[in-house]
Amino acid sequence: MRPPMELCVFLLSLTAPLVLYSLNHMTTFQEPRVVLGTGVVVLGSxxxxxxLIVPKTMKVDPLFYAIAWLSFSCMVGLTNALEQDxxxxxxxxxxxKMGEPHLSSAYAVMTCYWEGVFHFALFLTIIHRMFKGKSYRSLALLWAGSxxxxxxxxxxxxxxxKHASNIRPAFWRNIPFFLAPFWAATLLFSRPREMPVITADKISAEQKKSLLFRPVDLFLSLLLxxxxxxxxxxxxxxxxxPLDSCFNYIYQYEPYLKDPVGFPRVMMLVSLFYAVPLxxxxxYGLNIPGCSWMLDWAICFAGAMAQTQWCHIGASVHSRTPFTYRVPADKWWPVITLNVLLAVAPTLLALRCHTNLAYFMKPVPKGQADSEKKKK
Incomplete structure (x- = not known):
């Protein structure tokens, strides 16, 4: 009897600290190109x-190979985070020293925790559901967005x-990690979502309600x-x-935004040019009925905002961030509260979308819905 596939991936991932410890105590890894080559060989292996652990007779979703491979990287990240702390x-x-010096920064440490705990748990759950024949689309979209x-x-x-002046060849191993979630998101969005059967009467009744008679949606709209x-x-x-409010905010509330590591500046620009349109x-999807695409995009967006805010909040108070760039003690509660709410808003939106789907579904003729319901 074969062990569960998620157990195989879990045990394989646990070899990451052993590999790192062995390589760290070898004197040959003092050349940046050797470190890159070794990393490629390890990841390829x-x-x-x-x-090889997948039976040849078993048909497996290509997504499995990606997330099983990335699970090993998650344990590498968690090992780094634990060592830096x-x-x-x-x-x-x-x-x-010879690979990726930026991994010692507070922001990178927080990303390593996120990958080593949240992403790793997601991967194992996805693999478990995948081989049990259960739906894993939403969990995979959550990971892709994150x-x-x-x-x-x-x-x-x-x-x-500031790490741009010290980029080593091993940094470019991030290219497949950069491309993998985009490939996965494209794959997942191209697959049809399994929708429950809801009668046309229920859909129509839900979609006729104005925003004032949907207090949850009204609250979410204000939050968004x-x-x-x-x-x-x-x-x-x-x-x-140059506005005084902007000047006061960066110096009195979130000085981390001017940390020379570059991550907070990039994150704020990503939020401005990507998060704001989303x-x-x-x-729009909360106020215009029948936007079924919201069911997928809300999950993906929730994962993205949760990840960025976790890293931003954690890095802004982390001991590896210079004291002058950390959130001031007297401004800690308002700053942290605002940042937490920014992560919570998309999460609440995703929960709302999946607890009451009728508002987002296309109207279905009553006769067709009833016949489909009888088939089930």
Missing amino acids: VLLLVY GFISGFMGFYL SIALQIVLVPGVLIG LGAMAFCVFRGFVVMDC LAVSL
Whole structure:
């Protein structure tokens, strides 16, 4: 009897700290190109092992190979985070010196925690549901949104921040990690979503209600408007807007926005140019009935905002961030509360979309709905 596939992936991923510890104590890894080559060989070997653990007679979703391979990287990230915070030692010294020095920054440490805990748990759950024949589309979209957000902040942040002058060849191993979530999102969005059968009467009754008679949607609309305003404001702040309010905010409330690592500046610009339009589209979907695309996009967007806010909040108070750039103690509660609300708004929107689907579904003729219901 074969062990569950999620257990195989879990055990394979646990070899990451052993590999790192072994490499860290070898004297040959003092050349940046050797570190890059070793990383390629290790990741290639992991992908080969993932391929070999799948029975040849079993038809597997291509997404499995990607997330099983990335699970190993999640454990590498978690090992780095634990070492940077002083819980363990002797694993990452060689790689930080000759591979990716930026991984010692507070923002990178928080991304490593996110990958090592949240993404890894998602991967194992997805694999479990995948081989049990259960739906995993929503969980996979949650990961795709989260991972895309992580990559479009982390990679440009390294390229424009203070670490840009110390980029090693191993940095370019991030290219497949950058492309993987985009490929996965494209794959998932191209597949039809399984929709429950809801009668036309129920859909019509739900969609006839005005916003004033949908208090949850009214509250979410106001929350989304507030999130849009906050994203626009902070975008202006990092672009050195001369308004007194912007000047006071960056020096008195969130000095982390001017940290030379580059990550907070990139994140604010990503929020301005990507999150604000998505918030506006979400607001449209809450007010115009029949927007079935909201069911997928809300999950993807929730994952993205949760990831970016986790890293931003964590880095702004982390001990590895210089004291002058951390959130001031007397402004801690308002700043953290605003940032948490920015993450919570899309999450609440995703929950609302999936607890009451009728408002977002296309009207179905009553006769057709009844016949489909009888078939079930």
